[in-house]
Amino acid sequence: xxxxxxxxxxxxxxxxxxxxxxxxxxxxxxxxxxxxxxxxxxxxxxxxxxxxxxxxxxxxxxxxxxxxxxxxxxxxxxxxxxxxxxxxxxxxxxxxxxxxxxxxxxxxxxxxxxxxxxxxxxxxxxxxxxxxxxxxxxxxxxxxxxxxxxxxxxxxxxxxxxxxxxxxxxxxxxxxxxxxxxxxxxxxxxxxxxxxxxxxxxxxxxxxxxxxxxxxxxxxxxxxxxxxxxxxxxxxxxxxxxxxxxxxxxxxxxxxxxxxxxxxxxxxxxxxxxxxxxxxxxxxxxxxxxxxxxxxxxxxxxxxxxxxxxxxxxxxxxxxxxxxxxxxxxxxxxxxxxxxxxxxxxxxxxxxxxxxxxxxxxxxxxxxxxxxxxxxxxxxxxxxxxxxxxxxxxxxxxxxxxxxxxxxxxxxxxxxxxxxxxxxxxxxxxxxxxxxxxxxxxxxxxxxxxxxxxxxxxxxxxxxxxxxxxxxxxxxxxxxxxxxxxxxxxxxxxxxxxxxxxxxxxxxxxxxxxxxxxxxxxxxxxxxxxxxxxxxxxxxxxxxxxxxxxx
Numbered sequence: 361x362x363x364x365x366x367x368x369x370x371x372x373x374x375x376x377x378x379x380x381x382x383x384x385x386x387x388x389x390x391x392x393x394x395x396x397x398x399x400x401x402x403x404x405x406x407x408x409x410x411x412x413x414x415x416x417x418x419x420x421x422x423x424x425x426x427x428x429x430x431x432x433x434x435x436x437x438x439x440x441x442x443x444x445x446x447x448x449x450x451x452x453x454x455x456x457x458x459x460x461x462x463x464x465x466x467x468x469x470x471x472x473x474x475x476x477x478x479x480x481x482x483x484x485x486x487x488x489x490x491x492x493x494x495x496x497x498x499x500x501x502x503x504x505x506x507x508x509x510x511x512x513x514x515x516x517x518x519x520x521x522x523x524x525x526x527x528x529x530x531x532x533x534x535x536x537x538x539x540x541x542x543x544x545x546x547x548x549x550x551x552x553x554x555x556x557x558x559x560x561x562x563x564x565x566x567x568x569x570x571x572x573x574x575x576x577x578x579x580x581x582x583x584x585x586x587x588x589x590x591x592x593x594x595x596x597x598x599x600x601x602x603x604x605x606x607x608x609x610x611x612x613x614x615x616x617x618x619x620x621x622x623x624x625x626x627x628x629x630x631x632x633x634x635x636x637x638x639x640x641x642x643x644x645x646x647x648x649x650x651x652x653x654x655x656x657x658x659x660x661x662x663x664x665x666x667x668x669x670x671x672x673x674x675x676x677x678x679x680x681x682x683x684x685x686x687x688x689x690x691x692x693x694x695x696x697x698x699x700x701x702x703x704x705x706x707x708x709x710x711x712x713x714x715x716x717x718x719x720x721x722x723x724x725x726x727x728x729x730x731x732x733x734x735x736x737x738x739x740x741x742x743x744x745x746x747x748x749x750x751x752x753x754x755x756x757x758x759x760x761x762x763x764x765x766x767x768x769x770x771x772x773x774x775x776x777x778x779x780x781x782x783x784x785x786x787x788x789x790x791x792x793x794x795x796x797x798x799x800x801x802x803x804x805x806x807x808x809x810x811x812x813x814x815x816x817x818x819x820x821x822x823x824x825x826x827x828x829x830x831x832x833x834x835x836x837x838x839x840x841x842x843x844x845x846x847x848x849x850x851x852x853x854x855x856x857x858x859x860x861x862x863x864x865x866x867x868x869x870x871x872x873x874x875x876x877x878x879x880x881x882x883x884x885x886x887x888x889x890x891x892x893x894x895x896x897x898x899x900x901x902x903x904x905x906x907x908x909x910x911x
Contacts, residue, residue: 362835398825401449419446485693503764515845542567651707762789795861814883
């Protein structure tokens, strides 16, 4: 409702500019923001100030031209006026604004969602090597990736969530020989631990498990049982990873095995395709991809002189499979250590005949755990790097998800453990959830006193500027979700939540919600509260955070 109203204003302003003789590009956008002061109307645009310099005119003159050519419905827009250096302020009929309450009531948990836009996106994230526990950085990637896919789905995209399992290559061999070494150790057999082995406690635990299940069956029989040990070691590690992801509220539609790409001969087929395209050449017995043709700083080896493949080659094969699934866009969310990998993968896409922007990569920067003002590098439980489950145990699922979602992924982050557990408004997740709990409490109190949320065509009692501020902010959710999806920035949702809840808390301090001497006003205000409860819950769901009814 409000979304359509605001879009209508933008469209009319753009039309007025064209009528006034301004030349605008097809992608020209009219910005329209909520005013900070109700005396300045409900919405304002600074478009006149943006156009003044290229038009070589005073901004107020441009604003006057817009207003003179503006065609609007006076039943919806009560007043349009110029303010300050050239802002154009719009005052909206209050009964039009409050129609969003019924819209939210009718749409319920679907409020904030958009119709399908026909675009299919493949989003790959987490994709941790199955050789150890998920740690702090993986948790950030999981939270950002999952929040993003929720937001994009709500915005109308068809989203496929993918986890790419690096289950081939030397790291898996090191996993197997590490497990075997711990298995022998569990049997009391002295052996030299592999130099490049994995020393995590989970490997030792699995060694004990193998001893309990198989006794000394595998002693001096590694080669004969290598395939089995590889299979069970991978299954054990991926099982732990999937358990942790499930605990974190993260689900995937597709788990892609690197090994299966080899088994299905897709890796060699990808090389054949690149050879056909003419972008592979031989040098010193190896096969190289001419990525420098597409801006990479040097060409990249795909097949080594010994016949083995580099990491890039199966990745290319996997991206070819993604393209075959008719995805309009491939999005990879990678850690900061993969930044140098972007150019070569984009070059590979171009060498296959696709636009570079078919693939887009978002980088997740490093995260540090901070407690008592100092960085914590090791888990109290294990003495090793802080695992994702350690963080959840320490501060809870909601705080973990919210904190990660609230910071832009492309900036380093300090995760303040002390702040995350505070039961006060200083803690952003507590602040947001308390807004939902407060709304629930008001509705319960109202019901206890015989008041239920009204459902009216016109909410004539909702006239306080702080009530209307909450109404307008609620009406922005769909636009905010779309913006967060397009920009791929989940923190836009947490920023919105903070502002919405702040407006509600401000209203709570200024207005009596339940007034036995004003039954009609009380029921209308409870309708606003019920709509607010839904809006907050829907926004929290987008970042995988619960909406408690009491705190």
